[in-house]
Amino acid sequence: MSFARAGHASLSWNKPGVGGAPGDWLDQTMDDRAAEAADAIAWARQRPDVDGRRIGLWGASQAGWVLPKVAAKDPGVAFAIAVSPAVNWLRQGRYNLLAELRRDGASDTEVAAALRRRETGLDLLVRGAPYEEYVRAVGDPQGMTAARWRFVSRNHTADASADLPALRRTPVLLVLAGHDVNVDTADTEAAYRRLLPGPALRVAHYPDATHGLVQHAVESSSLRLTLTALCAPRSLFARGFLADQRDFLASVAGAGAQR
Numbered sequence: 001m002s003f004a005r006a007g008h009a010s011l012s013w014n015k016p017g018v019g020g021a022p023g024d025w026l027d028q029t030m031d032d033r034a035a036e037a038a039d040a041i042a043w044a045r046q047r048p049d050v051d052g053r054r055i056g057l058w059g060a061s062q063a064g065w066v067l068p069k070v071a072a073k074d075p076g077v078a079f080a081i082a083v084s085p086a087v088n089w090l091r092q093g094r095y096n097l098l099a100e101l102r103r104d105g106a107s108d109t110e111v112a113a114a115l116r117r118r119e120t121g122l123d124l125l126v127r128g129a130p131y132e133e134y135v136r137a138v139g140d141p142q143g144m145t146a147a148r149w150r151f152v153s154r155n156h157t158a159d160a161s162a163d164l165p166a167l168r169r170t171p172v173l174l175v176l177a178g179h180d181v182n183v184d185t186a187d188t189e190a191a192y193r194r195l196l197p198g199p200a201l202r203v204a205h206y207p208d209a210t211h212g213l214v215q216h217a218v219e220s221s222s223l224r225l226t227l228t229a230l231c232a233p234r235s236l237f238a239r240g241f242l243a244d245q246r247d248f249l250a251s252v253a254g255a256g257a258q259r
Contacts, residue, residue, distance in 0.1 A: 006246045009050060010058070011040055026151040030062070030158050034069035041074060054078045054253070061086065061182065061211065065155075068163030071170060079252045080167055081245060083175040084211050086183050087191045089158040094118065099181035125156050164195040171200050173248045177238070178207035179216040202248060209238035 003010045013036070016023025037057065045052035056079035057067045064085025071077045086092040097118060101111050117138055124134050131146040144152075174192050176185040189203060210219045214236050218228050228235050234242065 003246075003249070006249065008249055011044055013040065024147065026147040028151075029154045030065040030069060033062075033066045034073070037066060037070045038073060041070070041077075052076070056080060056249075056252070058083070060084055060213075064183075064188070065089075065158045065160050068160045068166055072163045072166035075166075077167075077170060079171040079173075079249070081173045081175065081248065082192075083213060084177055084180055084183050084185070085160070085174070085188060087160045087164075087188050089156050090122070091187060092183055093156075095184040095187070096182050103181055122156075125153055128153070161191060161195060164192065167200075168196055168198065169200060171248070171252045172196060172202065173245065174201060174203045175213065175241070175245075176203065176205050177209035177211055177213055178205065179209060180211045182211040204241075204244050206238035206241055209241070213238050213241050215239075 014021040015025035016028065017025055041055055044050050044055055053076065055077065057063075057070060057077055058081045059067050060083035064082060064087060067080050067082055067085070071080065097114060098111070101114060106114070120137050121134065124137060131149040134144070134149055135141050172192070174189065176189060178185075192201060192203070206213060208216050210216050212219075214225075215238055218224050218236060225236075
């Protein structure tokens with residue numbers, strides 16, 4: 001809605017198995033998701049009311065592995081907005097585990113046990129072990145279903161480093177949150193600055209935001225989160241987040257008009 005008010009068309013779609021869409025996203029690889037996005041771009045370029053030279057990408061979290069893949073295959077991508085993107089699956093997973101343990105006040109003993117469990121899982125992934133072997137090795141699967149184990153098995157080696165250089169000449173807005181327990185934002189920023197040197201990269205920090213760019217004070221209270229979503233949904237997001245995206249898109253449009 002914010003993009004539409006600023007005059008930008010946007011296209012989004014449900015993951016397979018979500019909101020009535022066929023399939024199951026847990027059967028996908030990051031390459032599968034990149035192929036979906038490429039198909040969406042191809043569809044949009046066929047529309048007479050869309051300027052095919054000004055199509056860009058917006059994605060969050062796991063899209064950190066998808067957006068660079070799309071750009072590597074499609075040099076016509078005009079810009080990218082990467083919100084809380086991950087870079088390396090294994091580093092991100094370890095960071096997320098430790099961040100959640102710290103948030104929940106876990107003891108040193110609990111942290112050590114969780115890390116041992118993680119190492120066991122990684123050893124099994126490297127060997128291509130089936131889900132049944134994983135359950136035998138760790139006991140309580142703690143939410144790791146057979147479908148999710150297959151998903152992790154297909155994707156645990158994901159690393160955006162090889163594809164990110166495809167965005168070097170593309171305007172990129174990297175959006176990072178100060179209360180992100182899912183993604184190590186320092187690691188992400190370091191990778192983007194190393195692999196995307198130059199003025200095309202713009203980095204925006206939101207210290208009061210969580211992984212989904214919701215205000216931390218709002219997300220930490222279920223009551224406040226519900227009331228804000230119902231009564232003032234635009235207030236969910238970190239201050240300046242929506243405006244900064246609009247300014248970035250305006251600058252991209254202006255640069256395109258000058259060429």
